[in-house]
Amino acid sequence: MEVGFIGLGLMGRPMALNLIKAGHTVHVWARRRESMQPLLEAGAGDCSSPADVARKAAITISMVADAPDVEQVTLGEQGVAAAAAQGHVHVDMSTIAPAAAQSIAVRLAGRGVSMLDAPVSGGEVGAIAGSLTIMVGGEQAAFDRVLPAFQAMGKSVTRIGDAGAGQVAKACNQILTGVGVAAVAEALNFATRSGVDAGKVREALLGGFAYSRILENHGQRMLDRNFRPGFKAWMHQKDMRIVMEEAHRLGLALPSAAATAQMFNAMVGSGLGEDDSIAMLKLLERMSGGEGE
Amino acid sequence: MRVGFIGLGVMGAPMARHLLAAGHEVAVWARRPAAAAALVEAGAMPCATPAALAARSEVVISIVTASADVEALVLGADGLAAGFASGCIHVDMSTIAPETARQLAAHYLQRGVGWLDAPVSGGEQGARDATLAIMVGGEAADLARVQPLFDVLGKRTVHVGPAGAGQVAKACNQMVLVAAIQAVAEAMRLAAAHGVDLAAVRHALMGGSAASKALDIMGQRMVERDFSAGIQARLHHKDFAILMHEACVRGLPLPIAAQVWQQLNALMACGWGQDDTASLLRVLERTSP
Numbered sequence: 001m002e003v004g005f006i007g008l009g010l011m012g013r014p015m016a017l018n019l020i021k022a023g024h025t026v027h028v029w030a031r032r033r034e035s036m037q038p039l040l041e042a043g044a045g046d047c048s049s050p051a052d053v054a055r056k057a058a059i060t061i062s063m064v065a066d067a068p069d070v071e072q073v074t075l076g077e078q079g080v081a082a083a084a085a086q087g088h089v090h091v092d093m094s095t096i097a098p099a100a101a102q103s104i105a106v107r108l109a110g111r112g113v114s115m116l117d118a119p120v121s122g123g124e125v126g127a128i129a130g131s132l133t134i135m136v137g138g139e140q141a142a143f144d145r146v147l148p149a150f151q152a153m154g155k156s157v158t159r160i161g162d163a164g165a166g167q168v169a170k171a172c173n174q175i176l177t178g179v180g181v182a183a184v185a186e187a188l189n190f191a192t193r194s195g196v197d198a199g200k201v202r203e204a205l206l207g208g209f210a211y212s213r214i215l216e217n218h219g220q221r222m223l224d225r226n227f228r229p230g231f232k233a234w235m236h237q238k239d240m241r242i243v244m245e246e247a248h249r250l251g252l253a254l255p256s257a258a259a260t261a262q263m264f265n266a267m268v269g270s271g272l273g274e275d276d277s278i279a280m281l282k283l284l285e286r287m288s289g290g291e292g293e
Numbered sequence: 294m295r296v297g298f299i300g301l302g303v304m305g306a307p308m309a310r311h312l313l314a315a316g317h318e319v320a321v322w323a324r325r326p327a328a329a330a331a332l333v334e335a336g337a338m339p340c341a342t343p344a345a346l347a348a349r350s351e352v353v354i355s356i357v358t359a360s361a362d363v364e365a366l367v368l369g370a371d372g373l374a375a376g377f378a379s380g381c382i383h384v385d386m387s388t389i390a391p392e393t394a395r396q397l398a399a400h401y402l403q404r405g406v407g408w409l410d411a412p413v414s415g416g417e418q419g420a421r422d423a424t425l426a427i428m429v430g431g432e433a434a435d436l437a438r439v440q441p442l443f444d445v446l447g448k449r450t451v452h453v454g455p456a457g458a459g460q461v462a463k464a465c466n467q468m469v470l471v472a473a474i475q476a477v478a479e480a481m482r483l484a485a486a487h488g489v490d491l492a493a494v495r496h497a498l499m500g501g502s503a504a505s506k507a508l509d510i511m512g513q514r515m516v517e518r519d520f521s522a523g524i525q526a527r528l529h530h531k532d533f534a535i536l537m538h539e540a541c542v543r544g545l546p547l548p549i550a551a552q553v554w555q556q557l558n559a560l561m562a563c564g565w566g567q568d569d570t571a572s573l574l575r576v577l578e579r580t581s582p
Contacts, residue, residue, distance in 0.1 A: 237541065237544075241538070241541045244537065244541075244551075244554075245534070245538070247555075247558055248530070248533075248534050248537075248554070248558060250558075250562075251558050251559070251561035251562035252558050252559075252562060253555040253556065253558045253559040253562070254555060254558075255552055255555045258551040258552060258554060258555050259548060259551060259552070261541070261551060262540075262546040262547060262548045262551045263546065265540055265541055265543075265544050265545055265546045265547075266544070266545075266546035267544075268544035269543065269544025269545050269546070270544070273544070
């Protein structure tokens with residue numbers, strides 16, 4: 001299958017490489033030319049703009065930072081829509097607001113392009129392993145066409161519903177992971193400050209009802225004080241902003257997510273933004289008088 | 294002074310009347326001409342567009358709802374910017390994002406037009422009684438020229454700093470005020486849970502260190518269960534979106550404000566957006582019968 005890929009950052013690069021590995025023909029473009037290099041070396045086609053990508057492939061994928069970037073690469077002057085043939089499918093795998101995804105889908109539909117919002121969970125590790133969880137919103141027919149590409153990048157692919165539904169699922173995912181990281185950090189910090197071995201506590205809890213992937217993986221990295229990203233705190237802050245703005249729009253109280261979002265604000269404001277989101281532990285240590293290094 | 298006025302809502306209408314009564318030549322523009330009818334009858338001159346209003350005014354005052362409204366008013370077709378002569382001043386008394394205020398000030402600066410962001414605190418009552426607190430961002434020289442108008446509208450004007458600073462002060466005001474209203478509502482629930490008389494608790498507290506405007510005015514509304522607005526809660530809800538967004542952009546934790554924001558979200562969901570923010574009491578009652 002001919003697939004175009006736009007945005008080759010921490011996530012996009014391994015995802016595009018997995019498409020090539022699965023035997024698809026991939027055409028790439030990225031804002032920074034040097035980030036295209038590894039893909040070109042792996043055999044990807046070299047494109048000069050998102051429009052150029054759309055000219056070469058009837059299915060295009062974008063993986064960029066935020067809604068304005070998605071608008072730019074799809075609806076901008078040199079965007080996908082400028083060159084897409086009738087029946088083109090564009091798949092945005094970035095994390096953006098559900099309302100923004102719906103708005104872009106409507107405008108793309110007006111130009112004959114069918115859009116899927118397909119944000120992912122699993123981080124850089126999942127992107128490299130091809131084991132991402134992919135949550136999809138959009139029409140069934142477009143989903144069916146893109147499914148082989150999804151299967152090359154992820155192992156759990158679910159069509160949630162219509163346009164925007166994928167982003168709603170991703171927002172739910174970010175509530176759970178954001179609050180979850182805070183809960184694990186608070187629990188381990190509680191154990192340590194009580195003079196108890198936090199590693200033992202983690203081990204004990206893994207066998208019980210409080211088991212979670214976050215306790216298992218993120219908890220271990222907290223114990224190892226390995227704060228290398230992973231998933232950077234500033235990105236989680238951005239995702240929590242999307243969640244809270246959506247809650248505001250809906251008239252929906254999310255008290256725990258709101259508290260956690262403020263913790264992410266504090267992380268970014270105090271220089272922990274480039275650390276993994278598990279550096280929440282450092283913030284908690286500092287709040288209660290510790291060094292948090 | 295030749296003053297233009299835009300935004301004749303519950304705040305703007307009494308403010309414009311005070312300016313007329315003080316002897317200023319007031320012109321008005323409203324999207325729906327009917328909205329301006331009462332002011333025109335009182336002696337204000339109607340204008341066909343914001344540009345026409347700006348062309349005949351030394352100072353234009355606007356008090357509308359949101360950042361986008363002010364932007365459209367200034368930059369839209371036949372907007373204020375198209376009508377102002379050099380040396381005129383736009384005084385925006387709406388509550389909008391500080392960033393929008395800064396951008397509009399910069400836009401005007403290129404054309405020699407002055408800008409003040411001058412949001413107010415004191416609500417409908419303060420507008421009617423001309424006792425508003427006015428917090429100003431912009432150039433001191435522009436403020437000096439407009440001060441006589443502010444003296445008609447309010448009893449206290451503070452020059453907070455450059456363009457945008459008035460809106461920053463207003464954001465702080467909203468954060469403190471609504472958090473205080475929430476605190477009063479929680480106190481009322483605590484008193485009620487003990488079966489203690491709410492009016493007596495409020496009265497006792499007003500004599501001590503916890504006395505505040507919120508306890509005085511909103512507390513009284515809660516005691517009387519009078520939830521008709523005052524200030525519509527939806528406006529506080531709107532303001533919280535602005536200030537929480539700024540906090541996010543600046544990497545600033547506001548843990549209490551974040552919780553108050555959620556209570557406001559719940560209030561909106563219950564359909565009380567048009568009611569007074571004292572309705573935060575009713576939000577609490579839904580989770581503790």
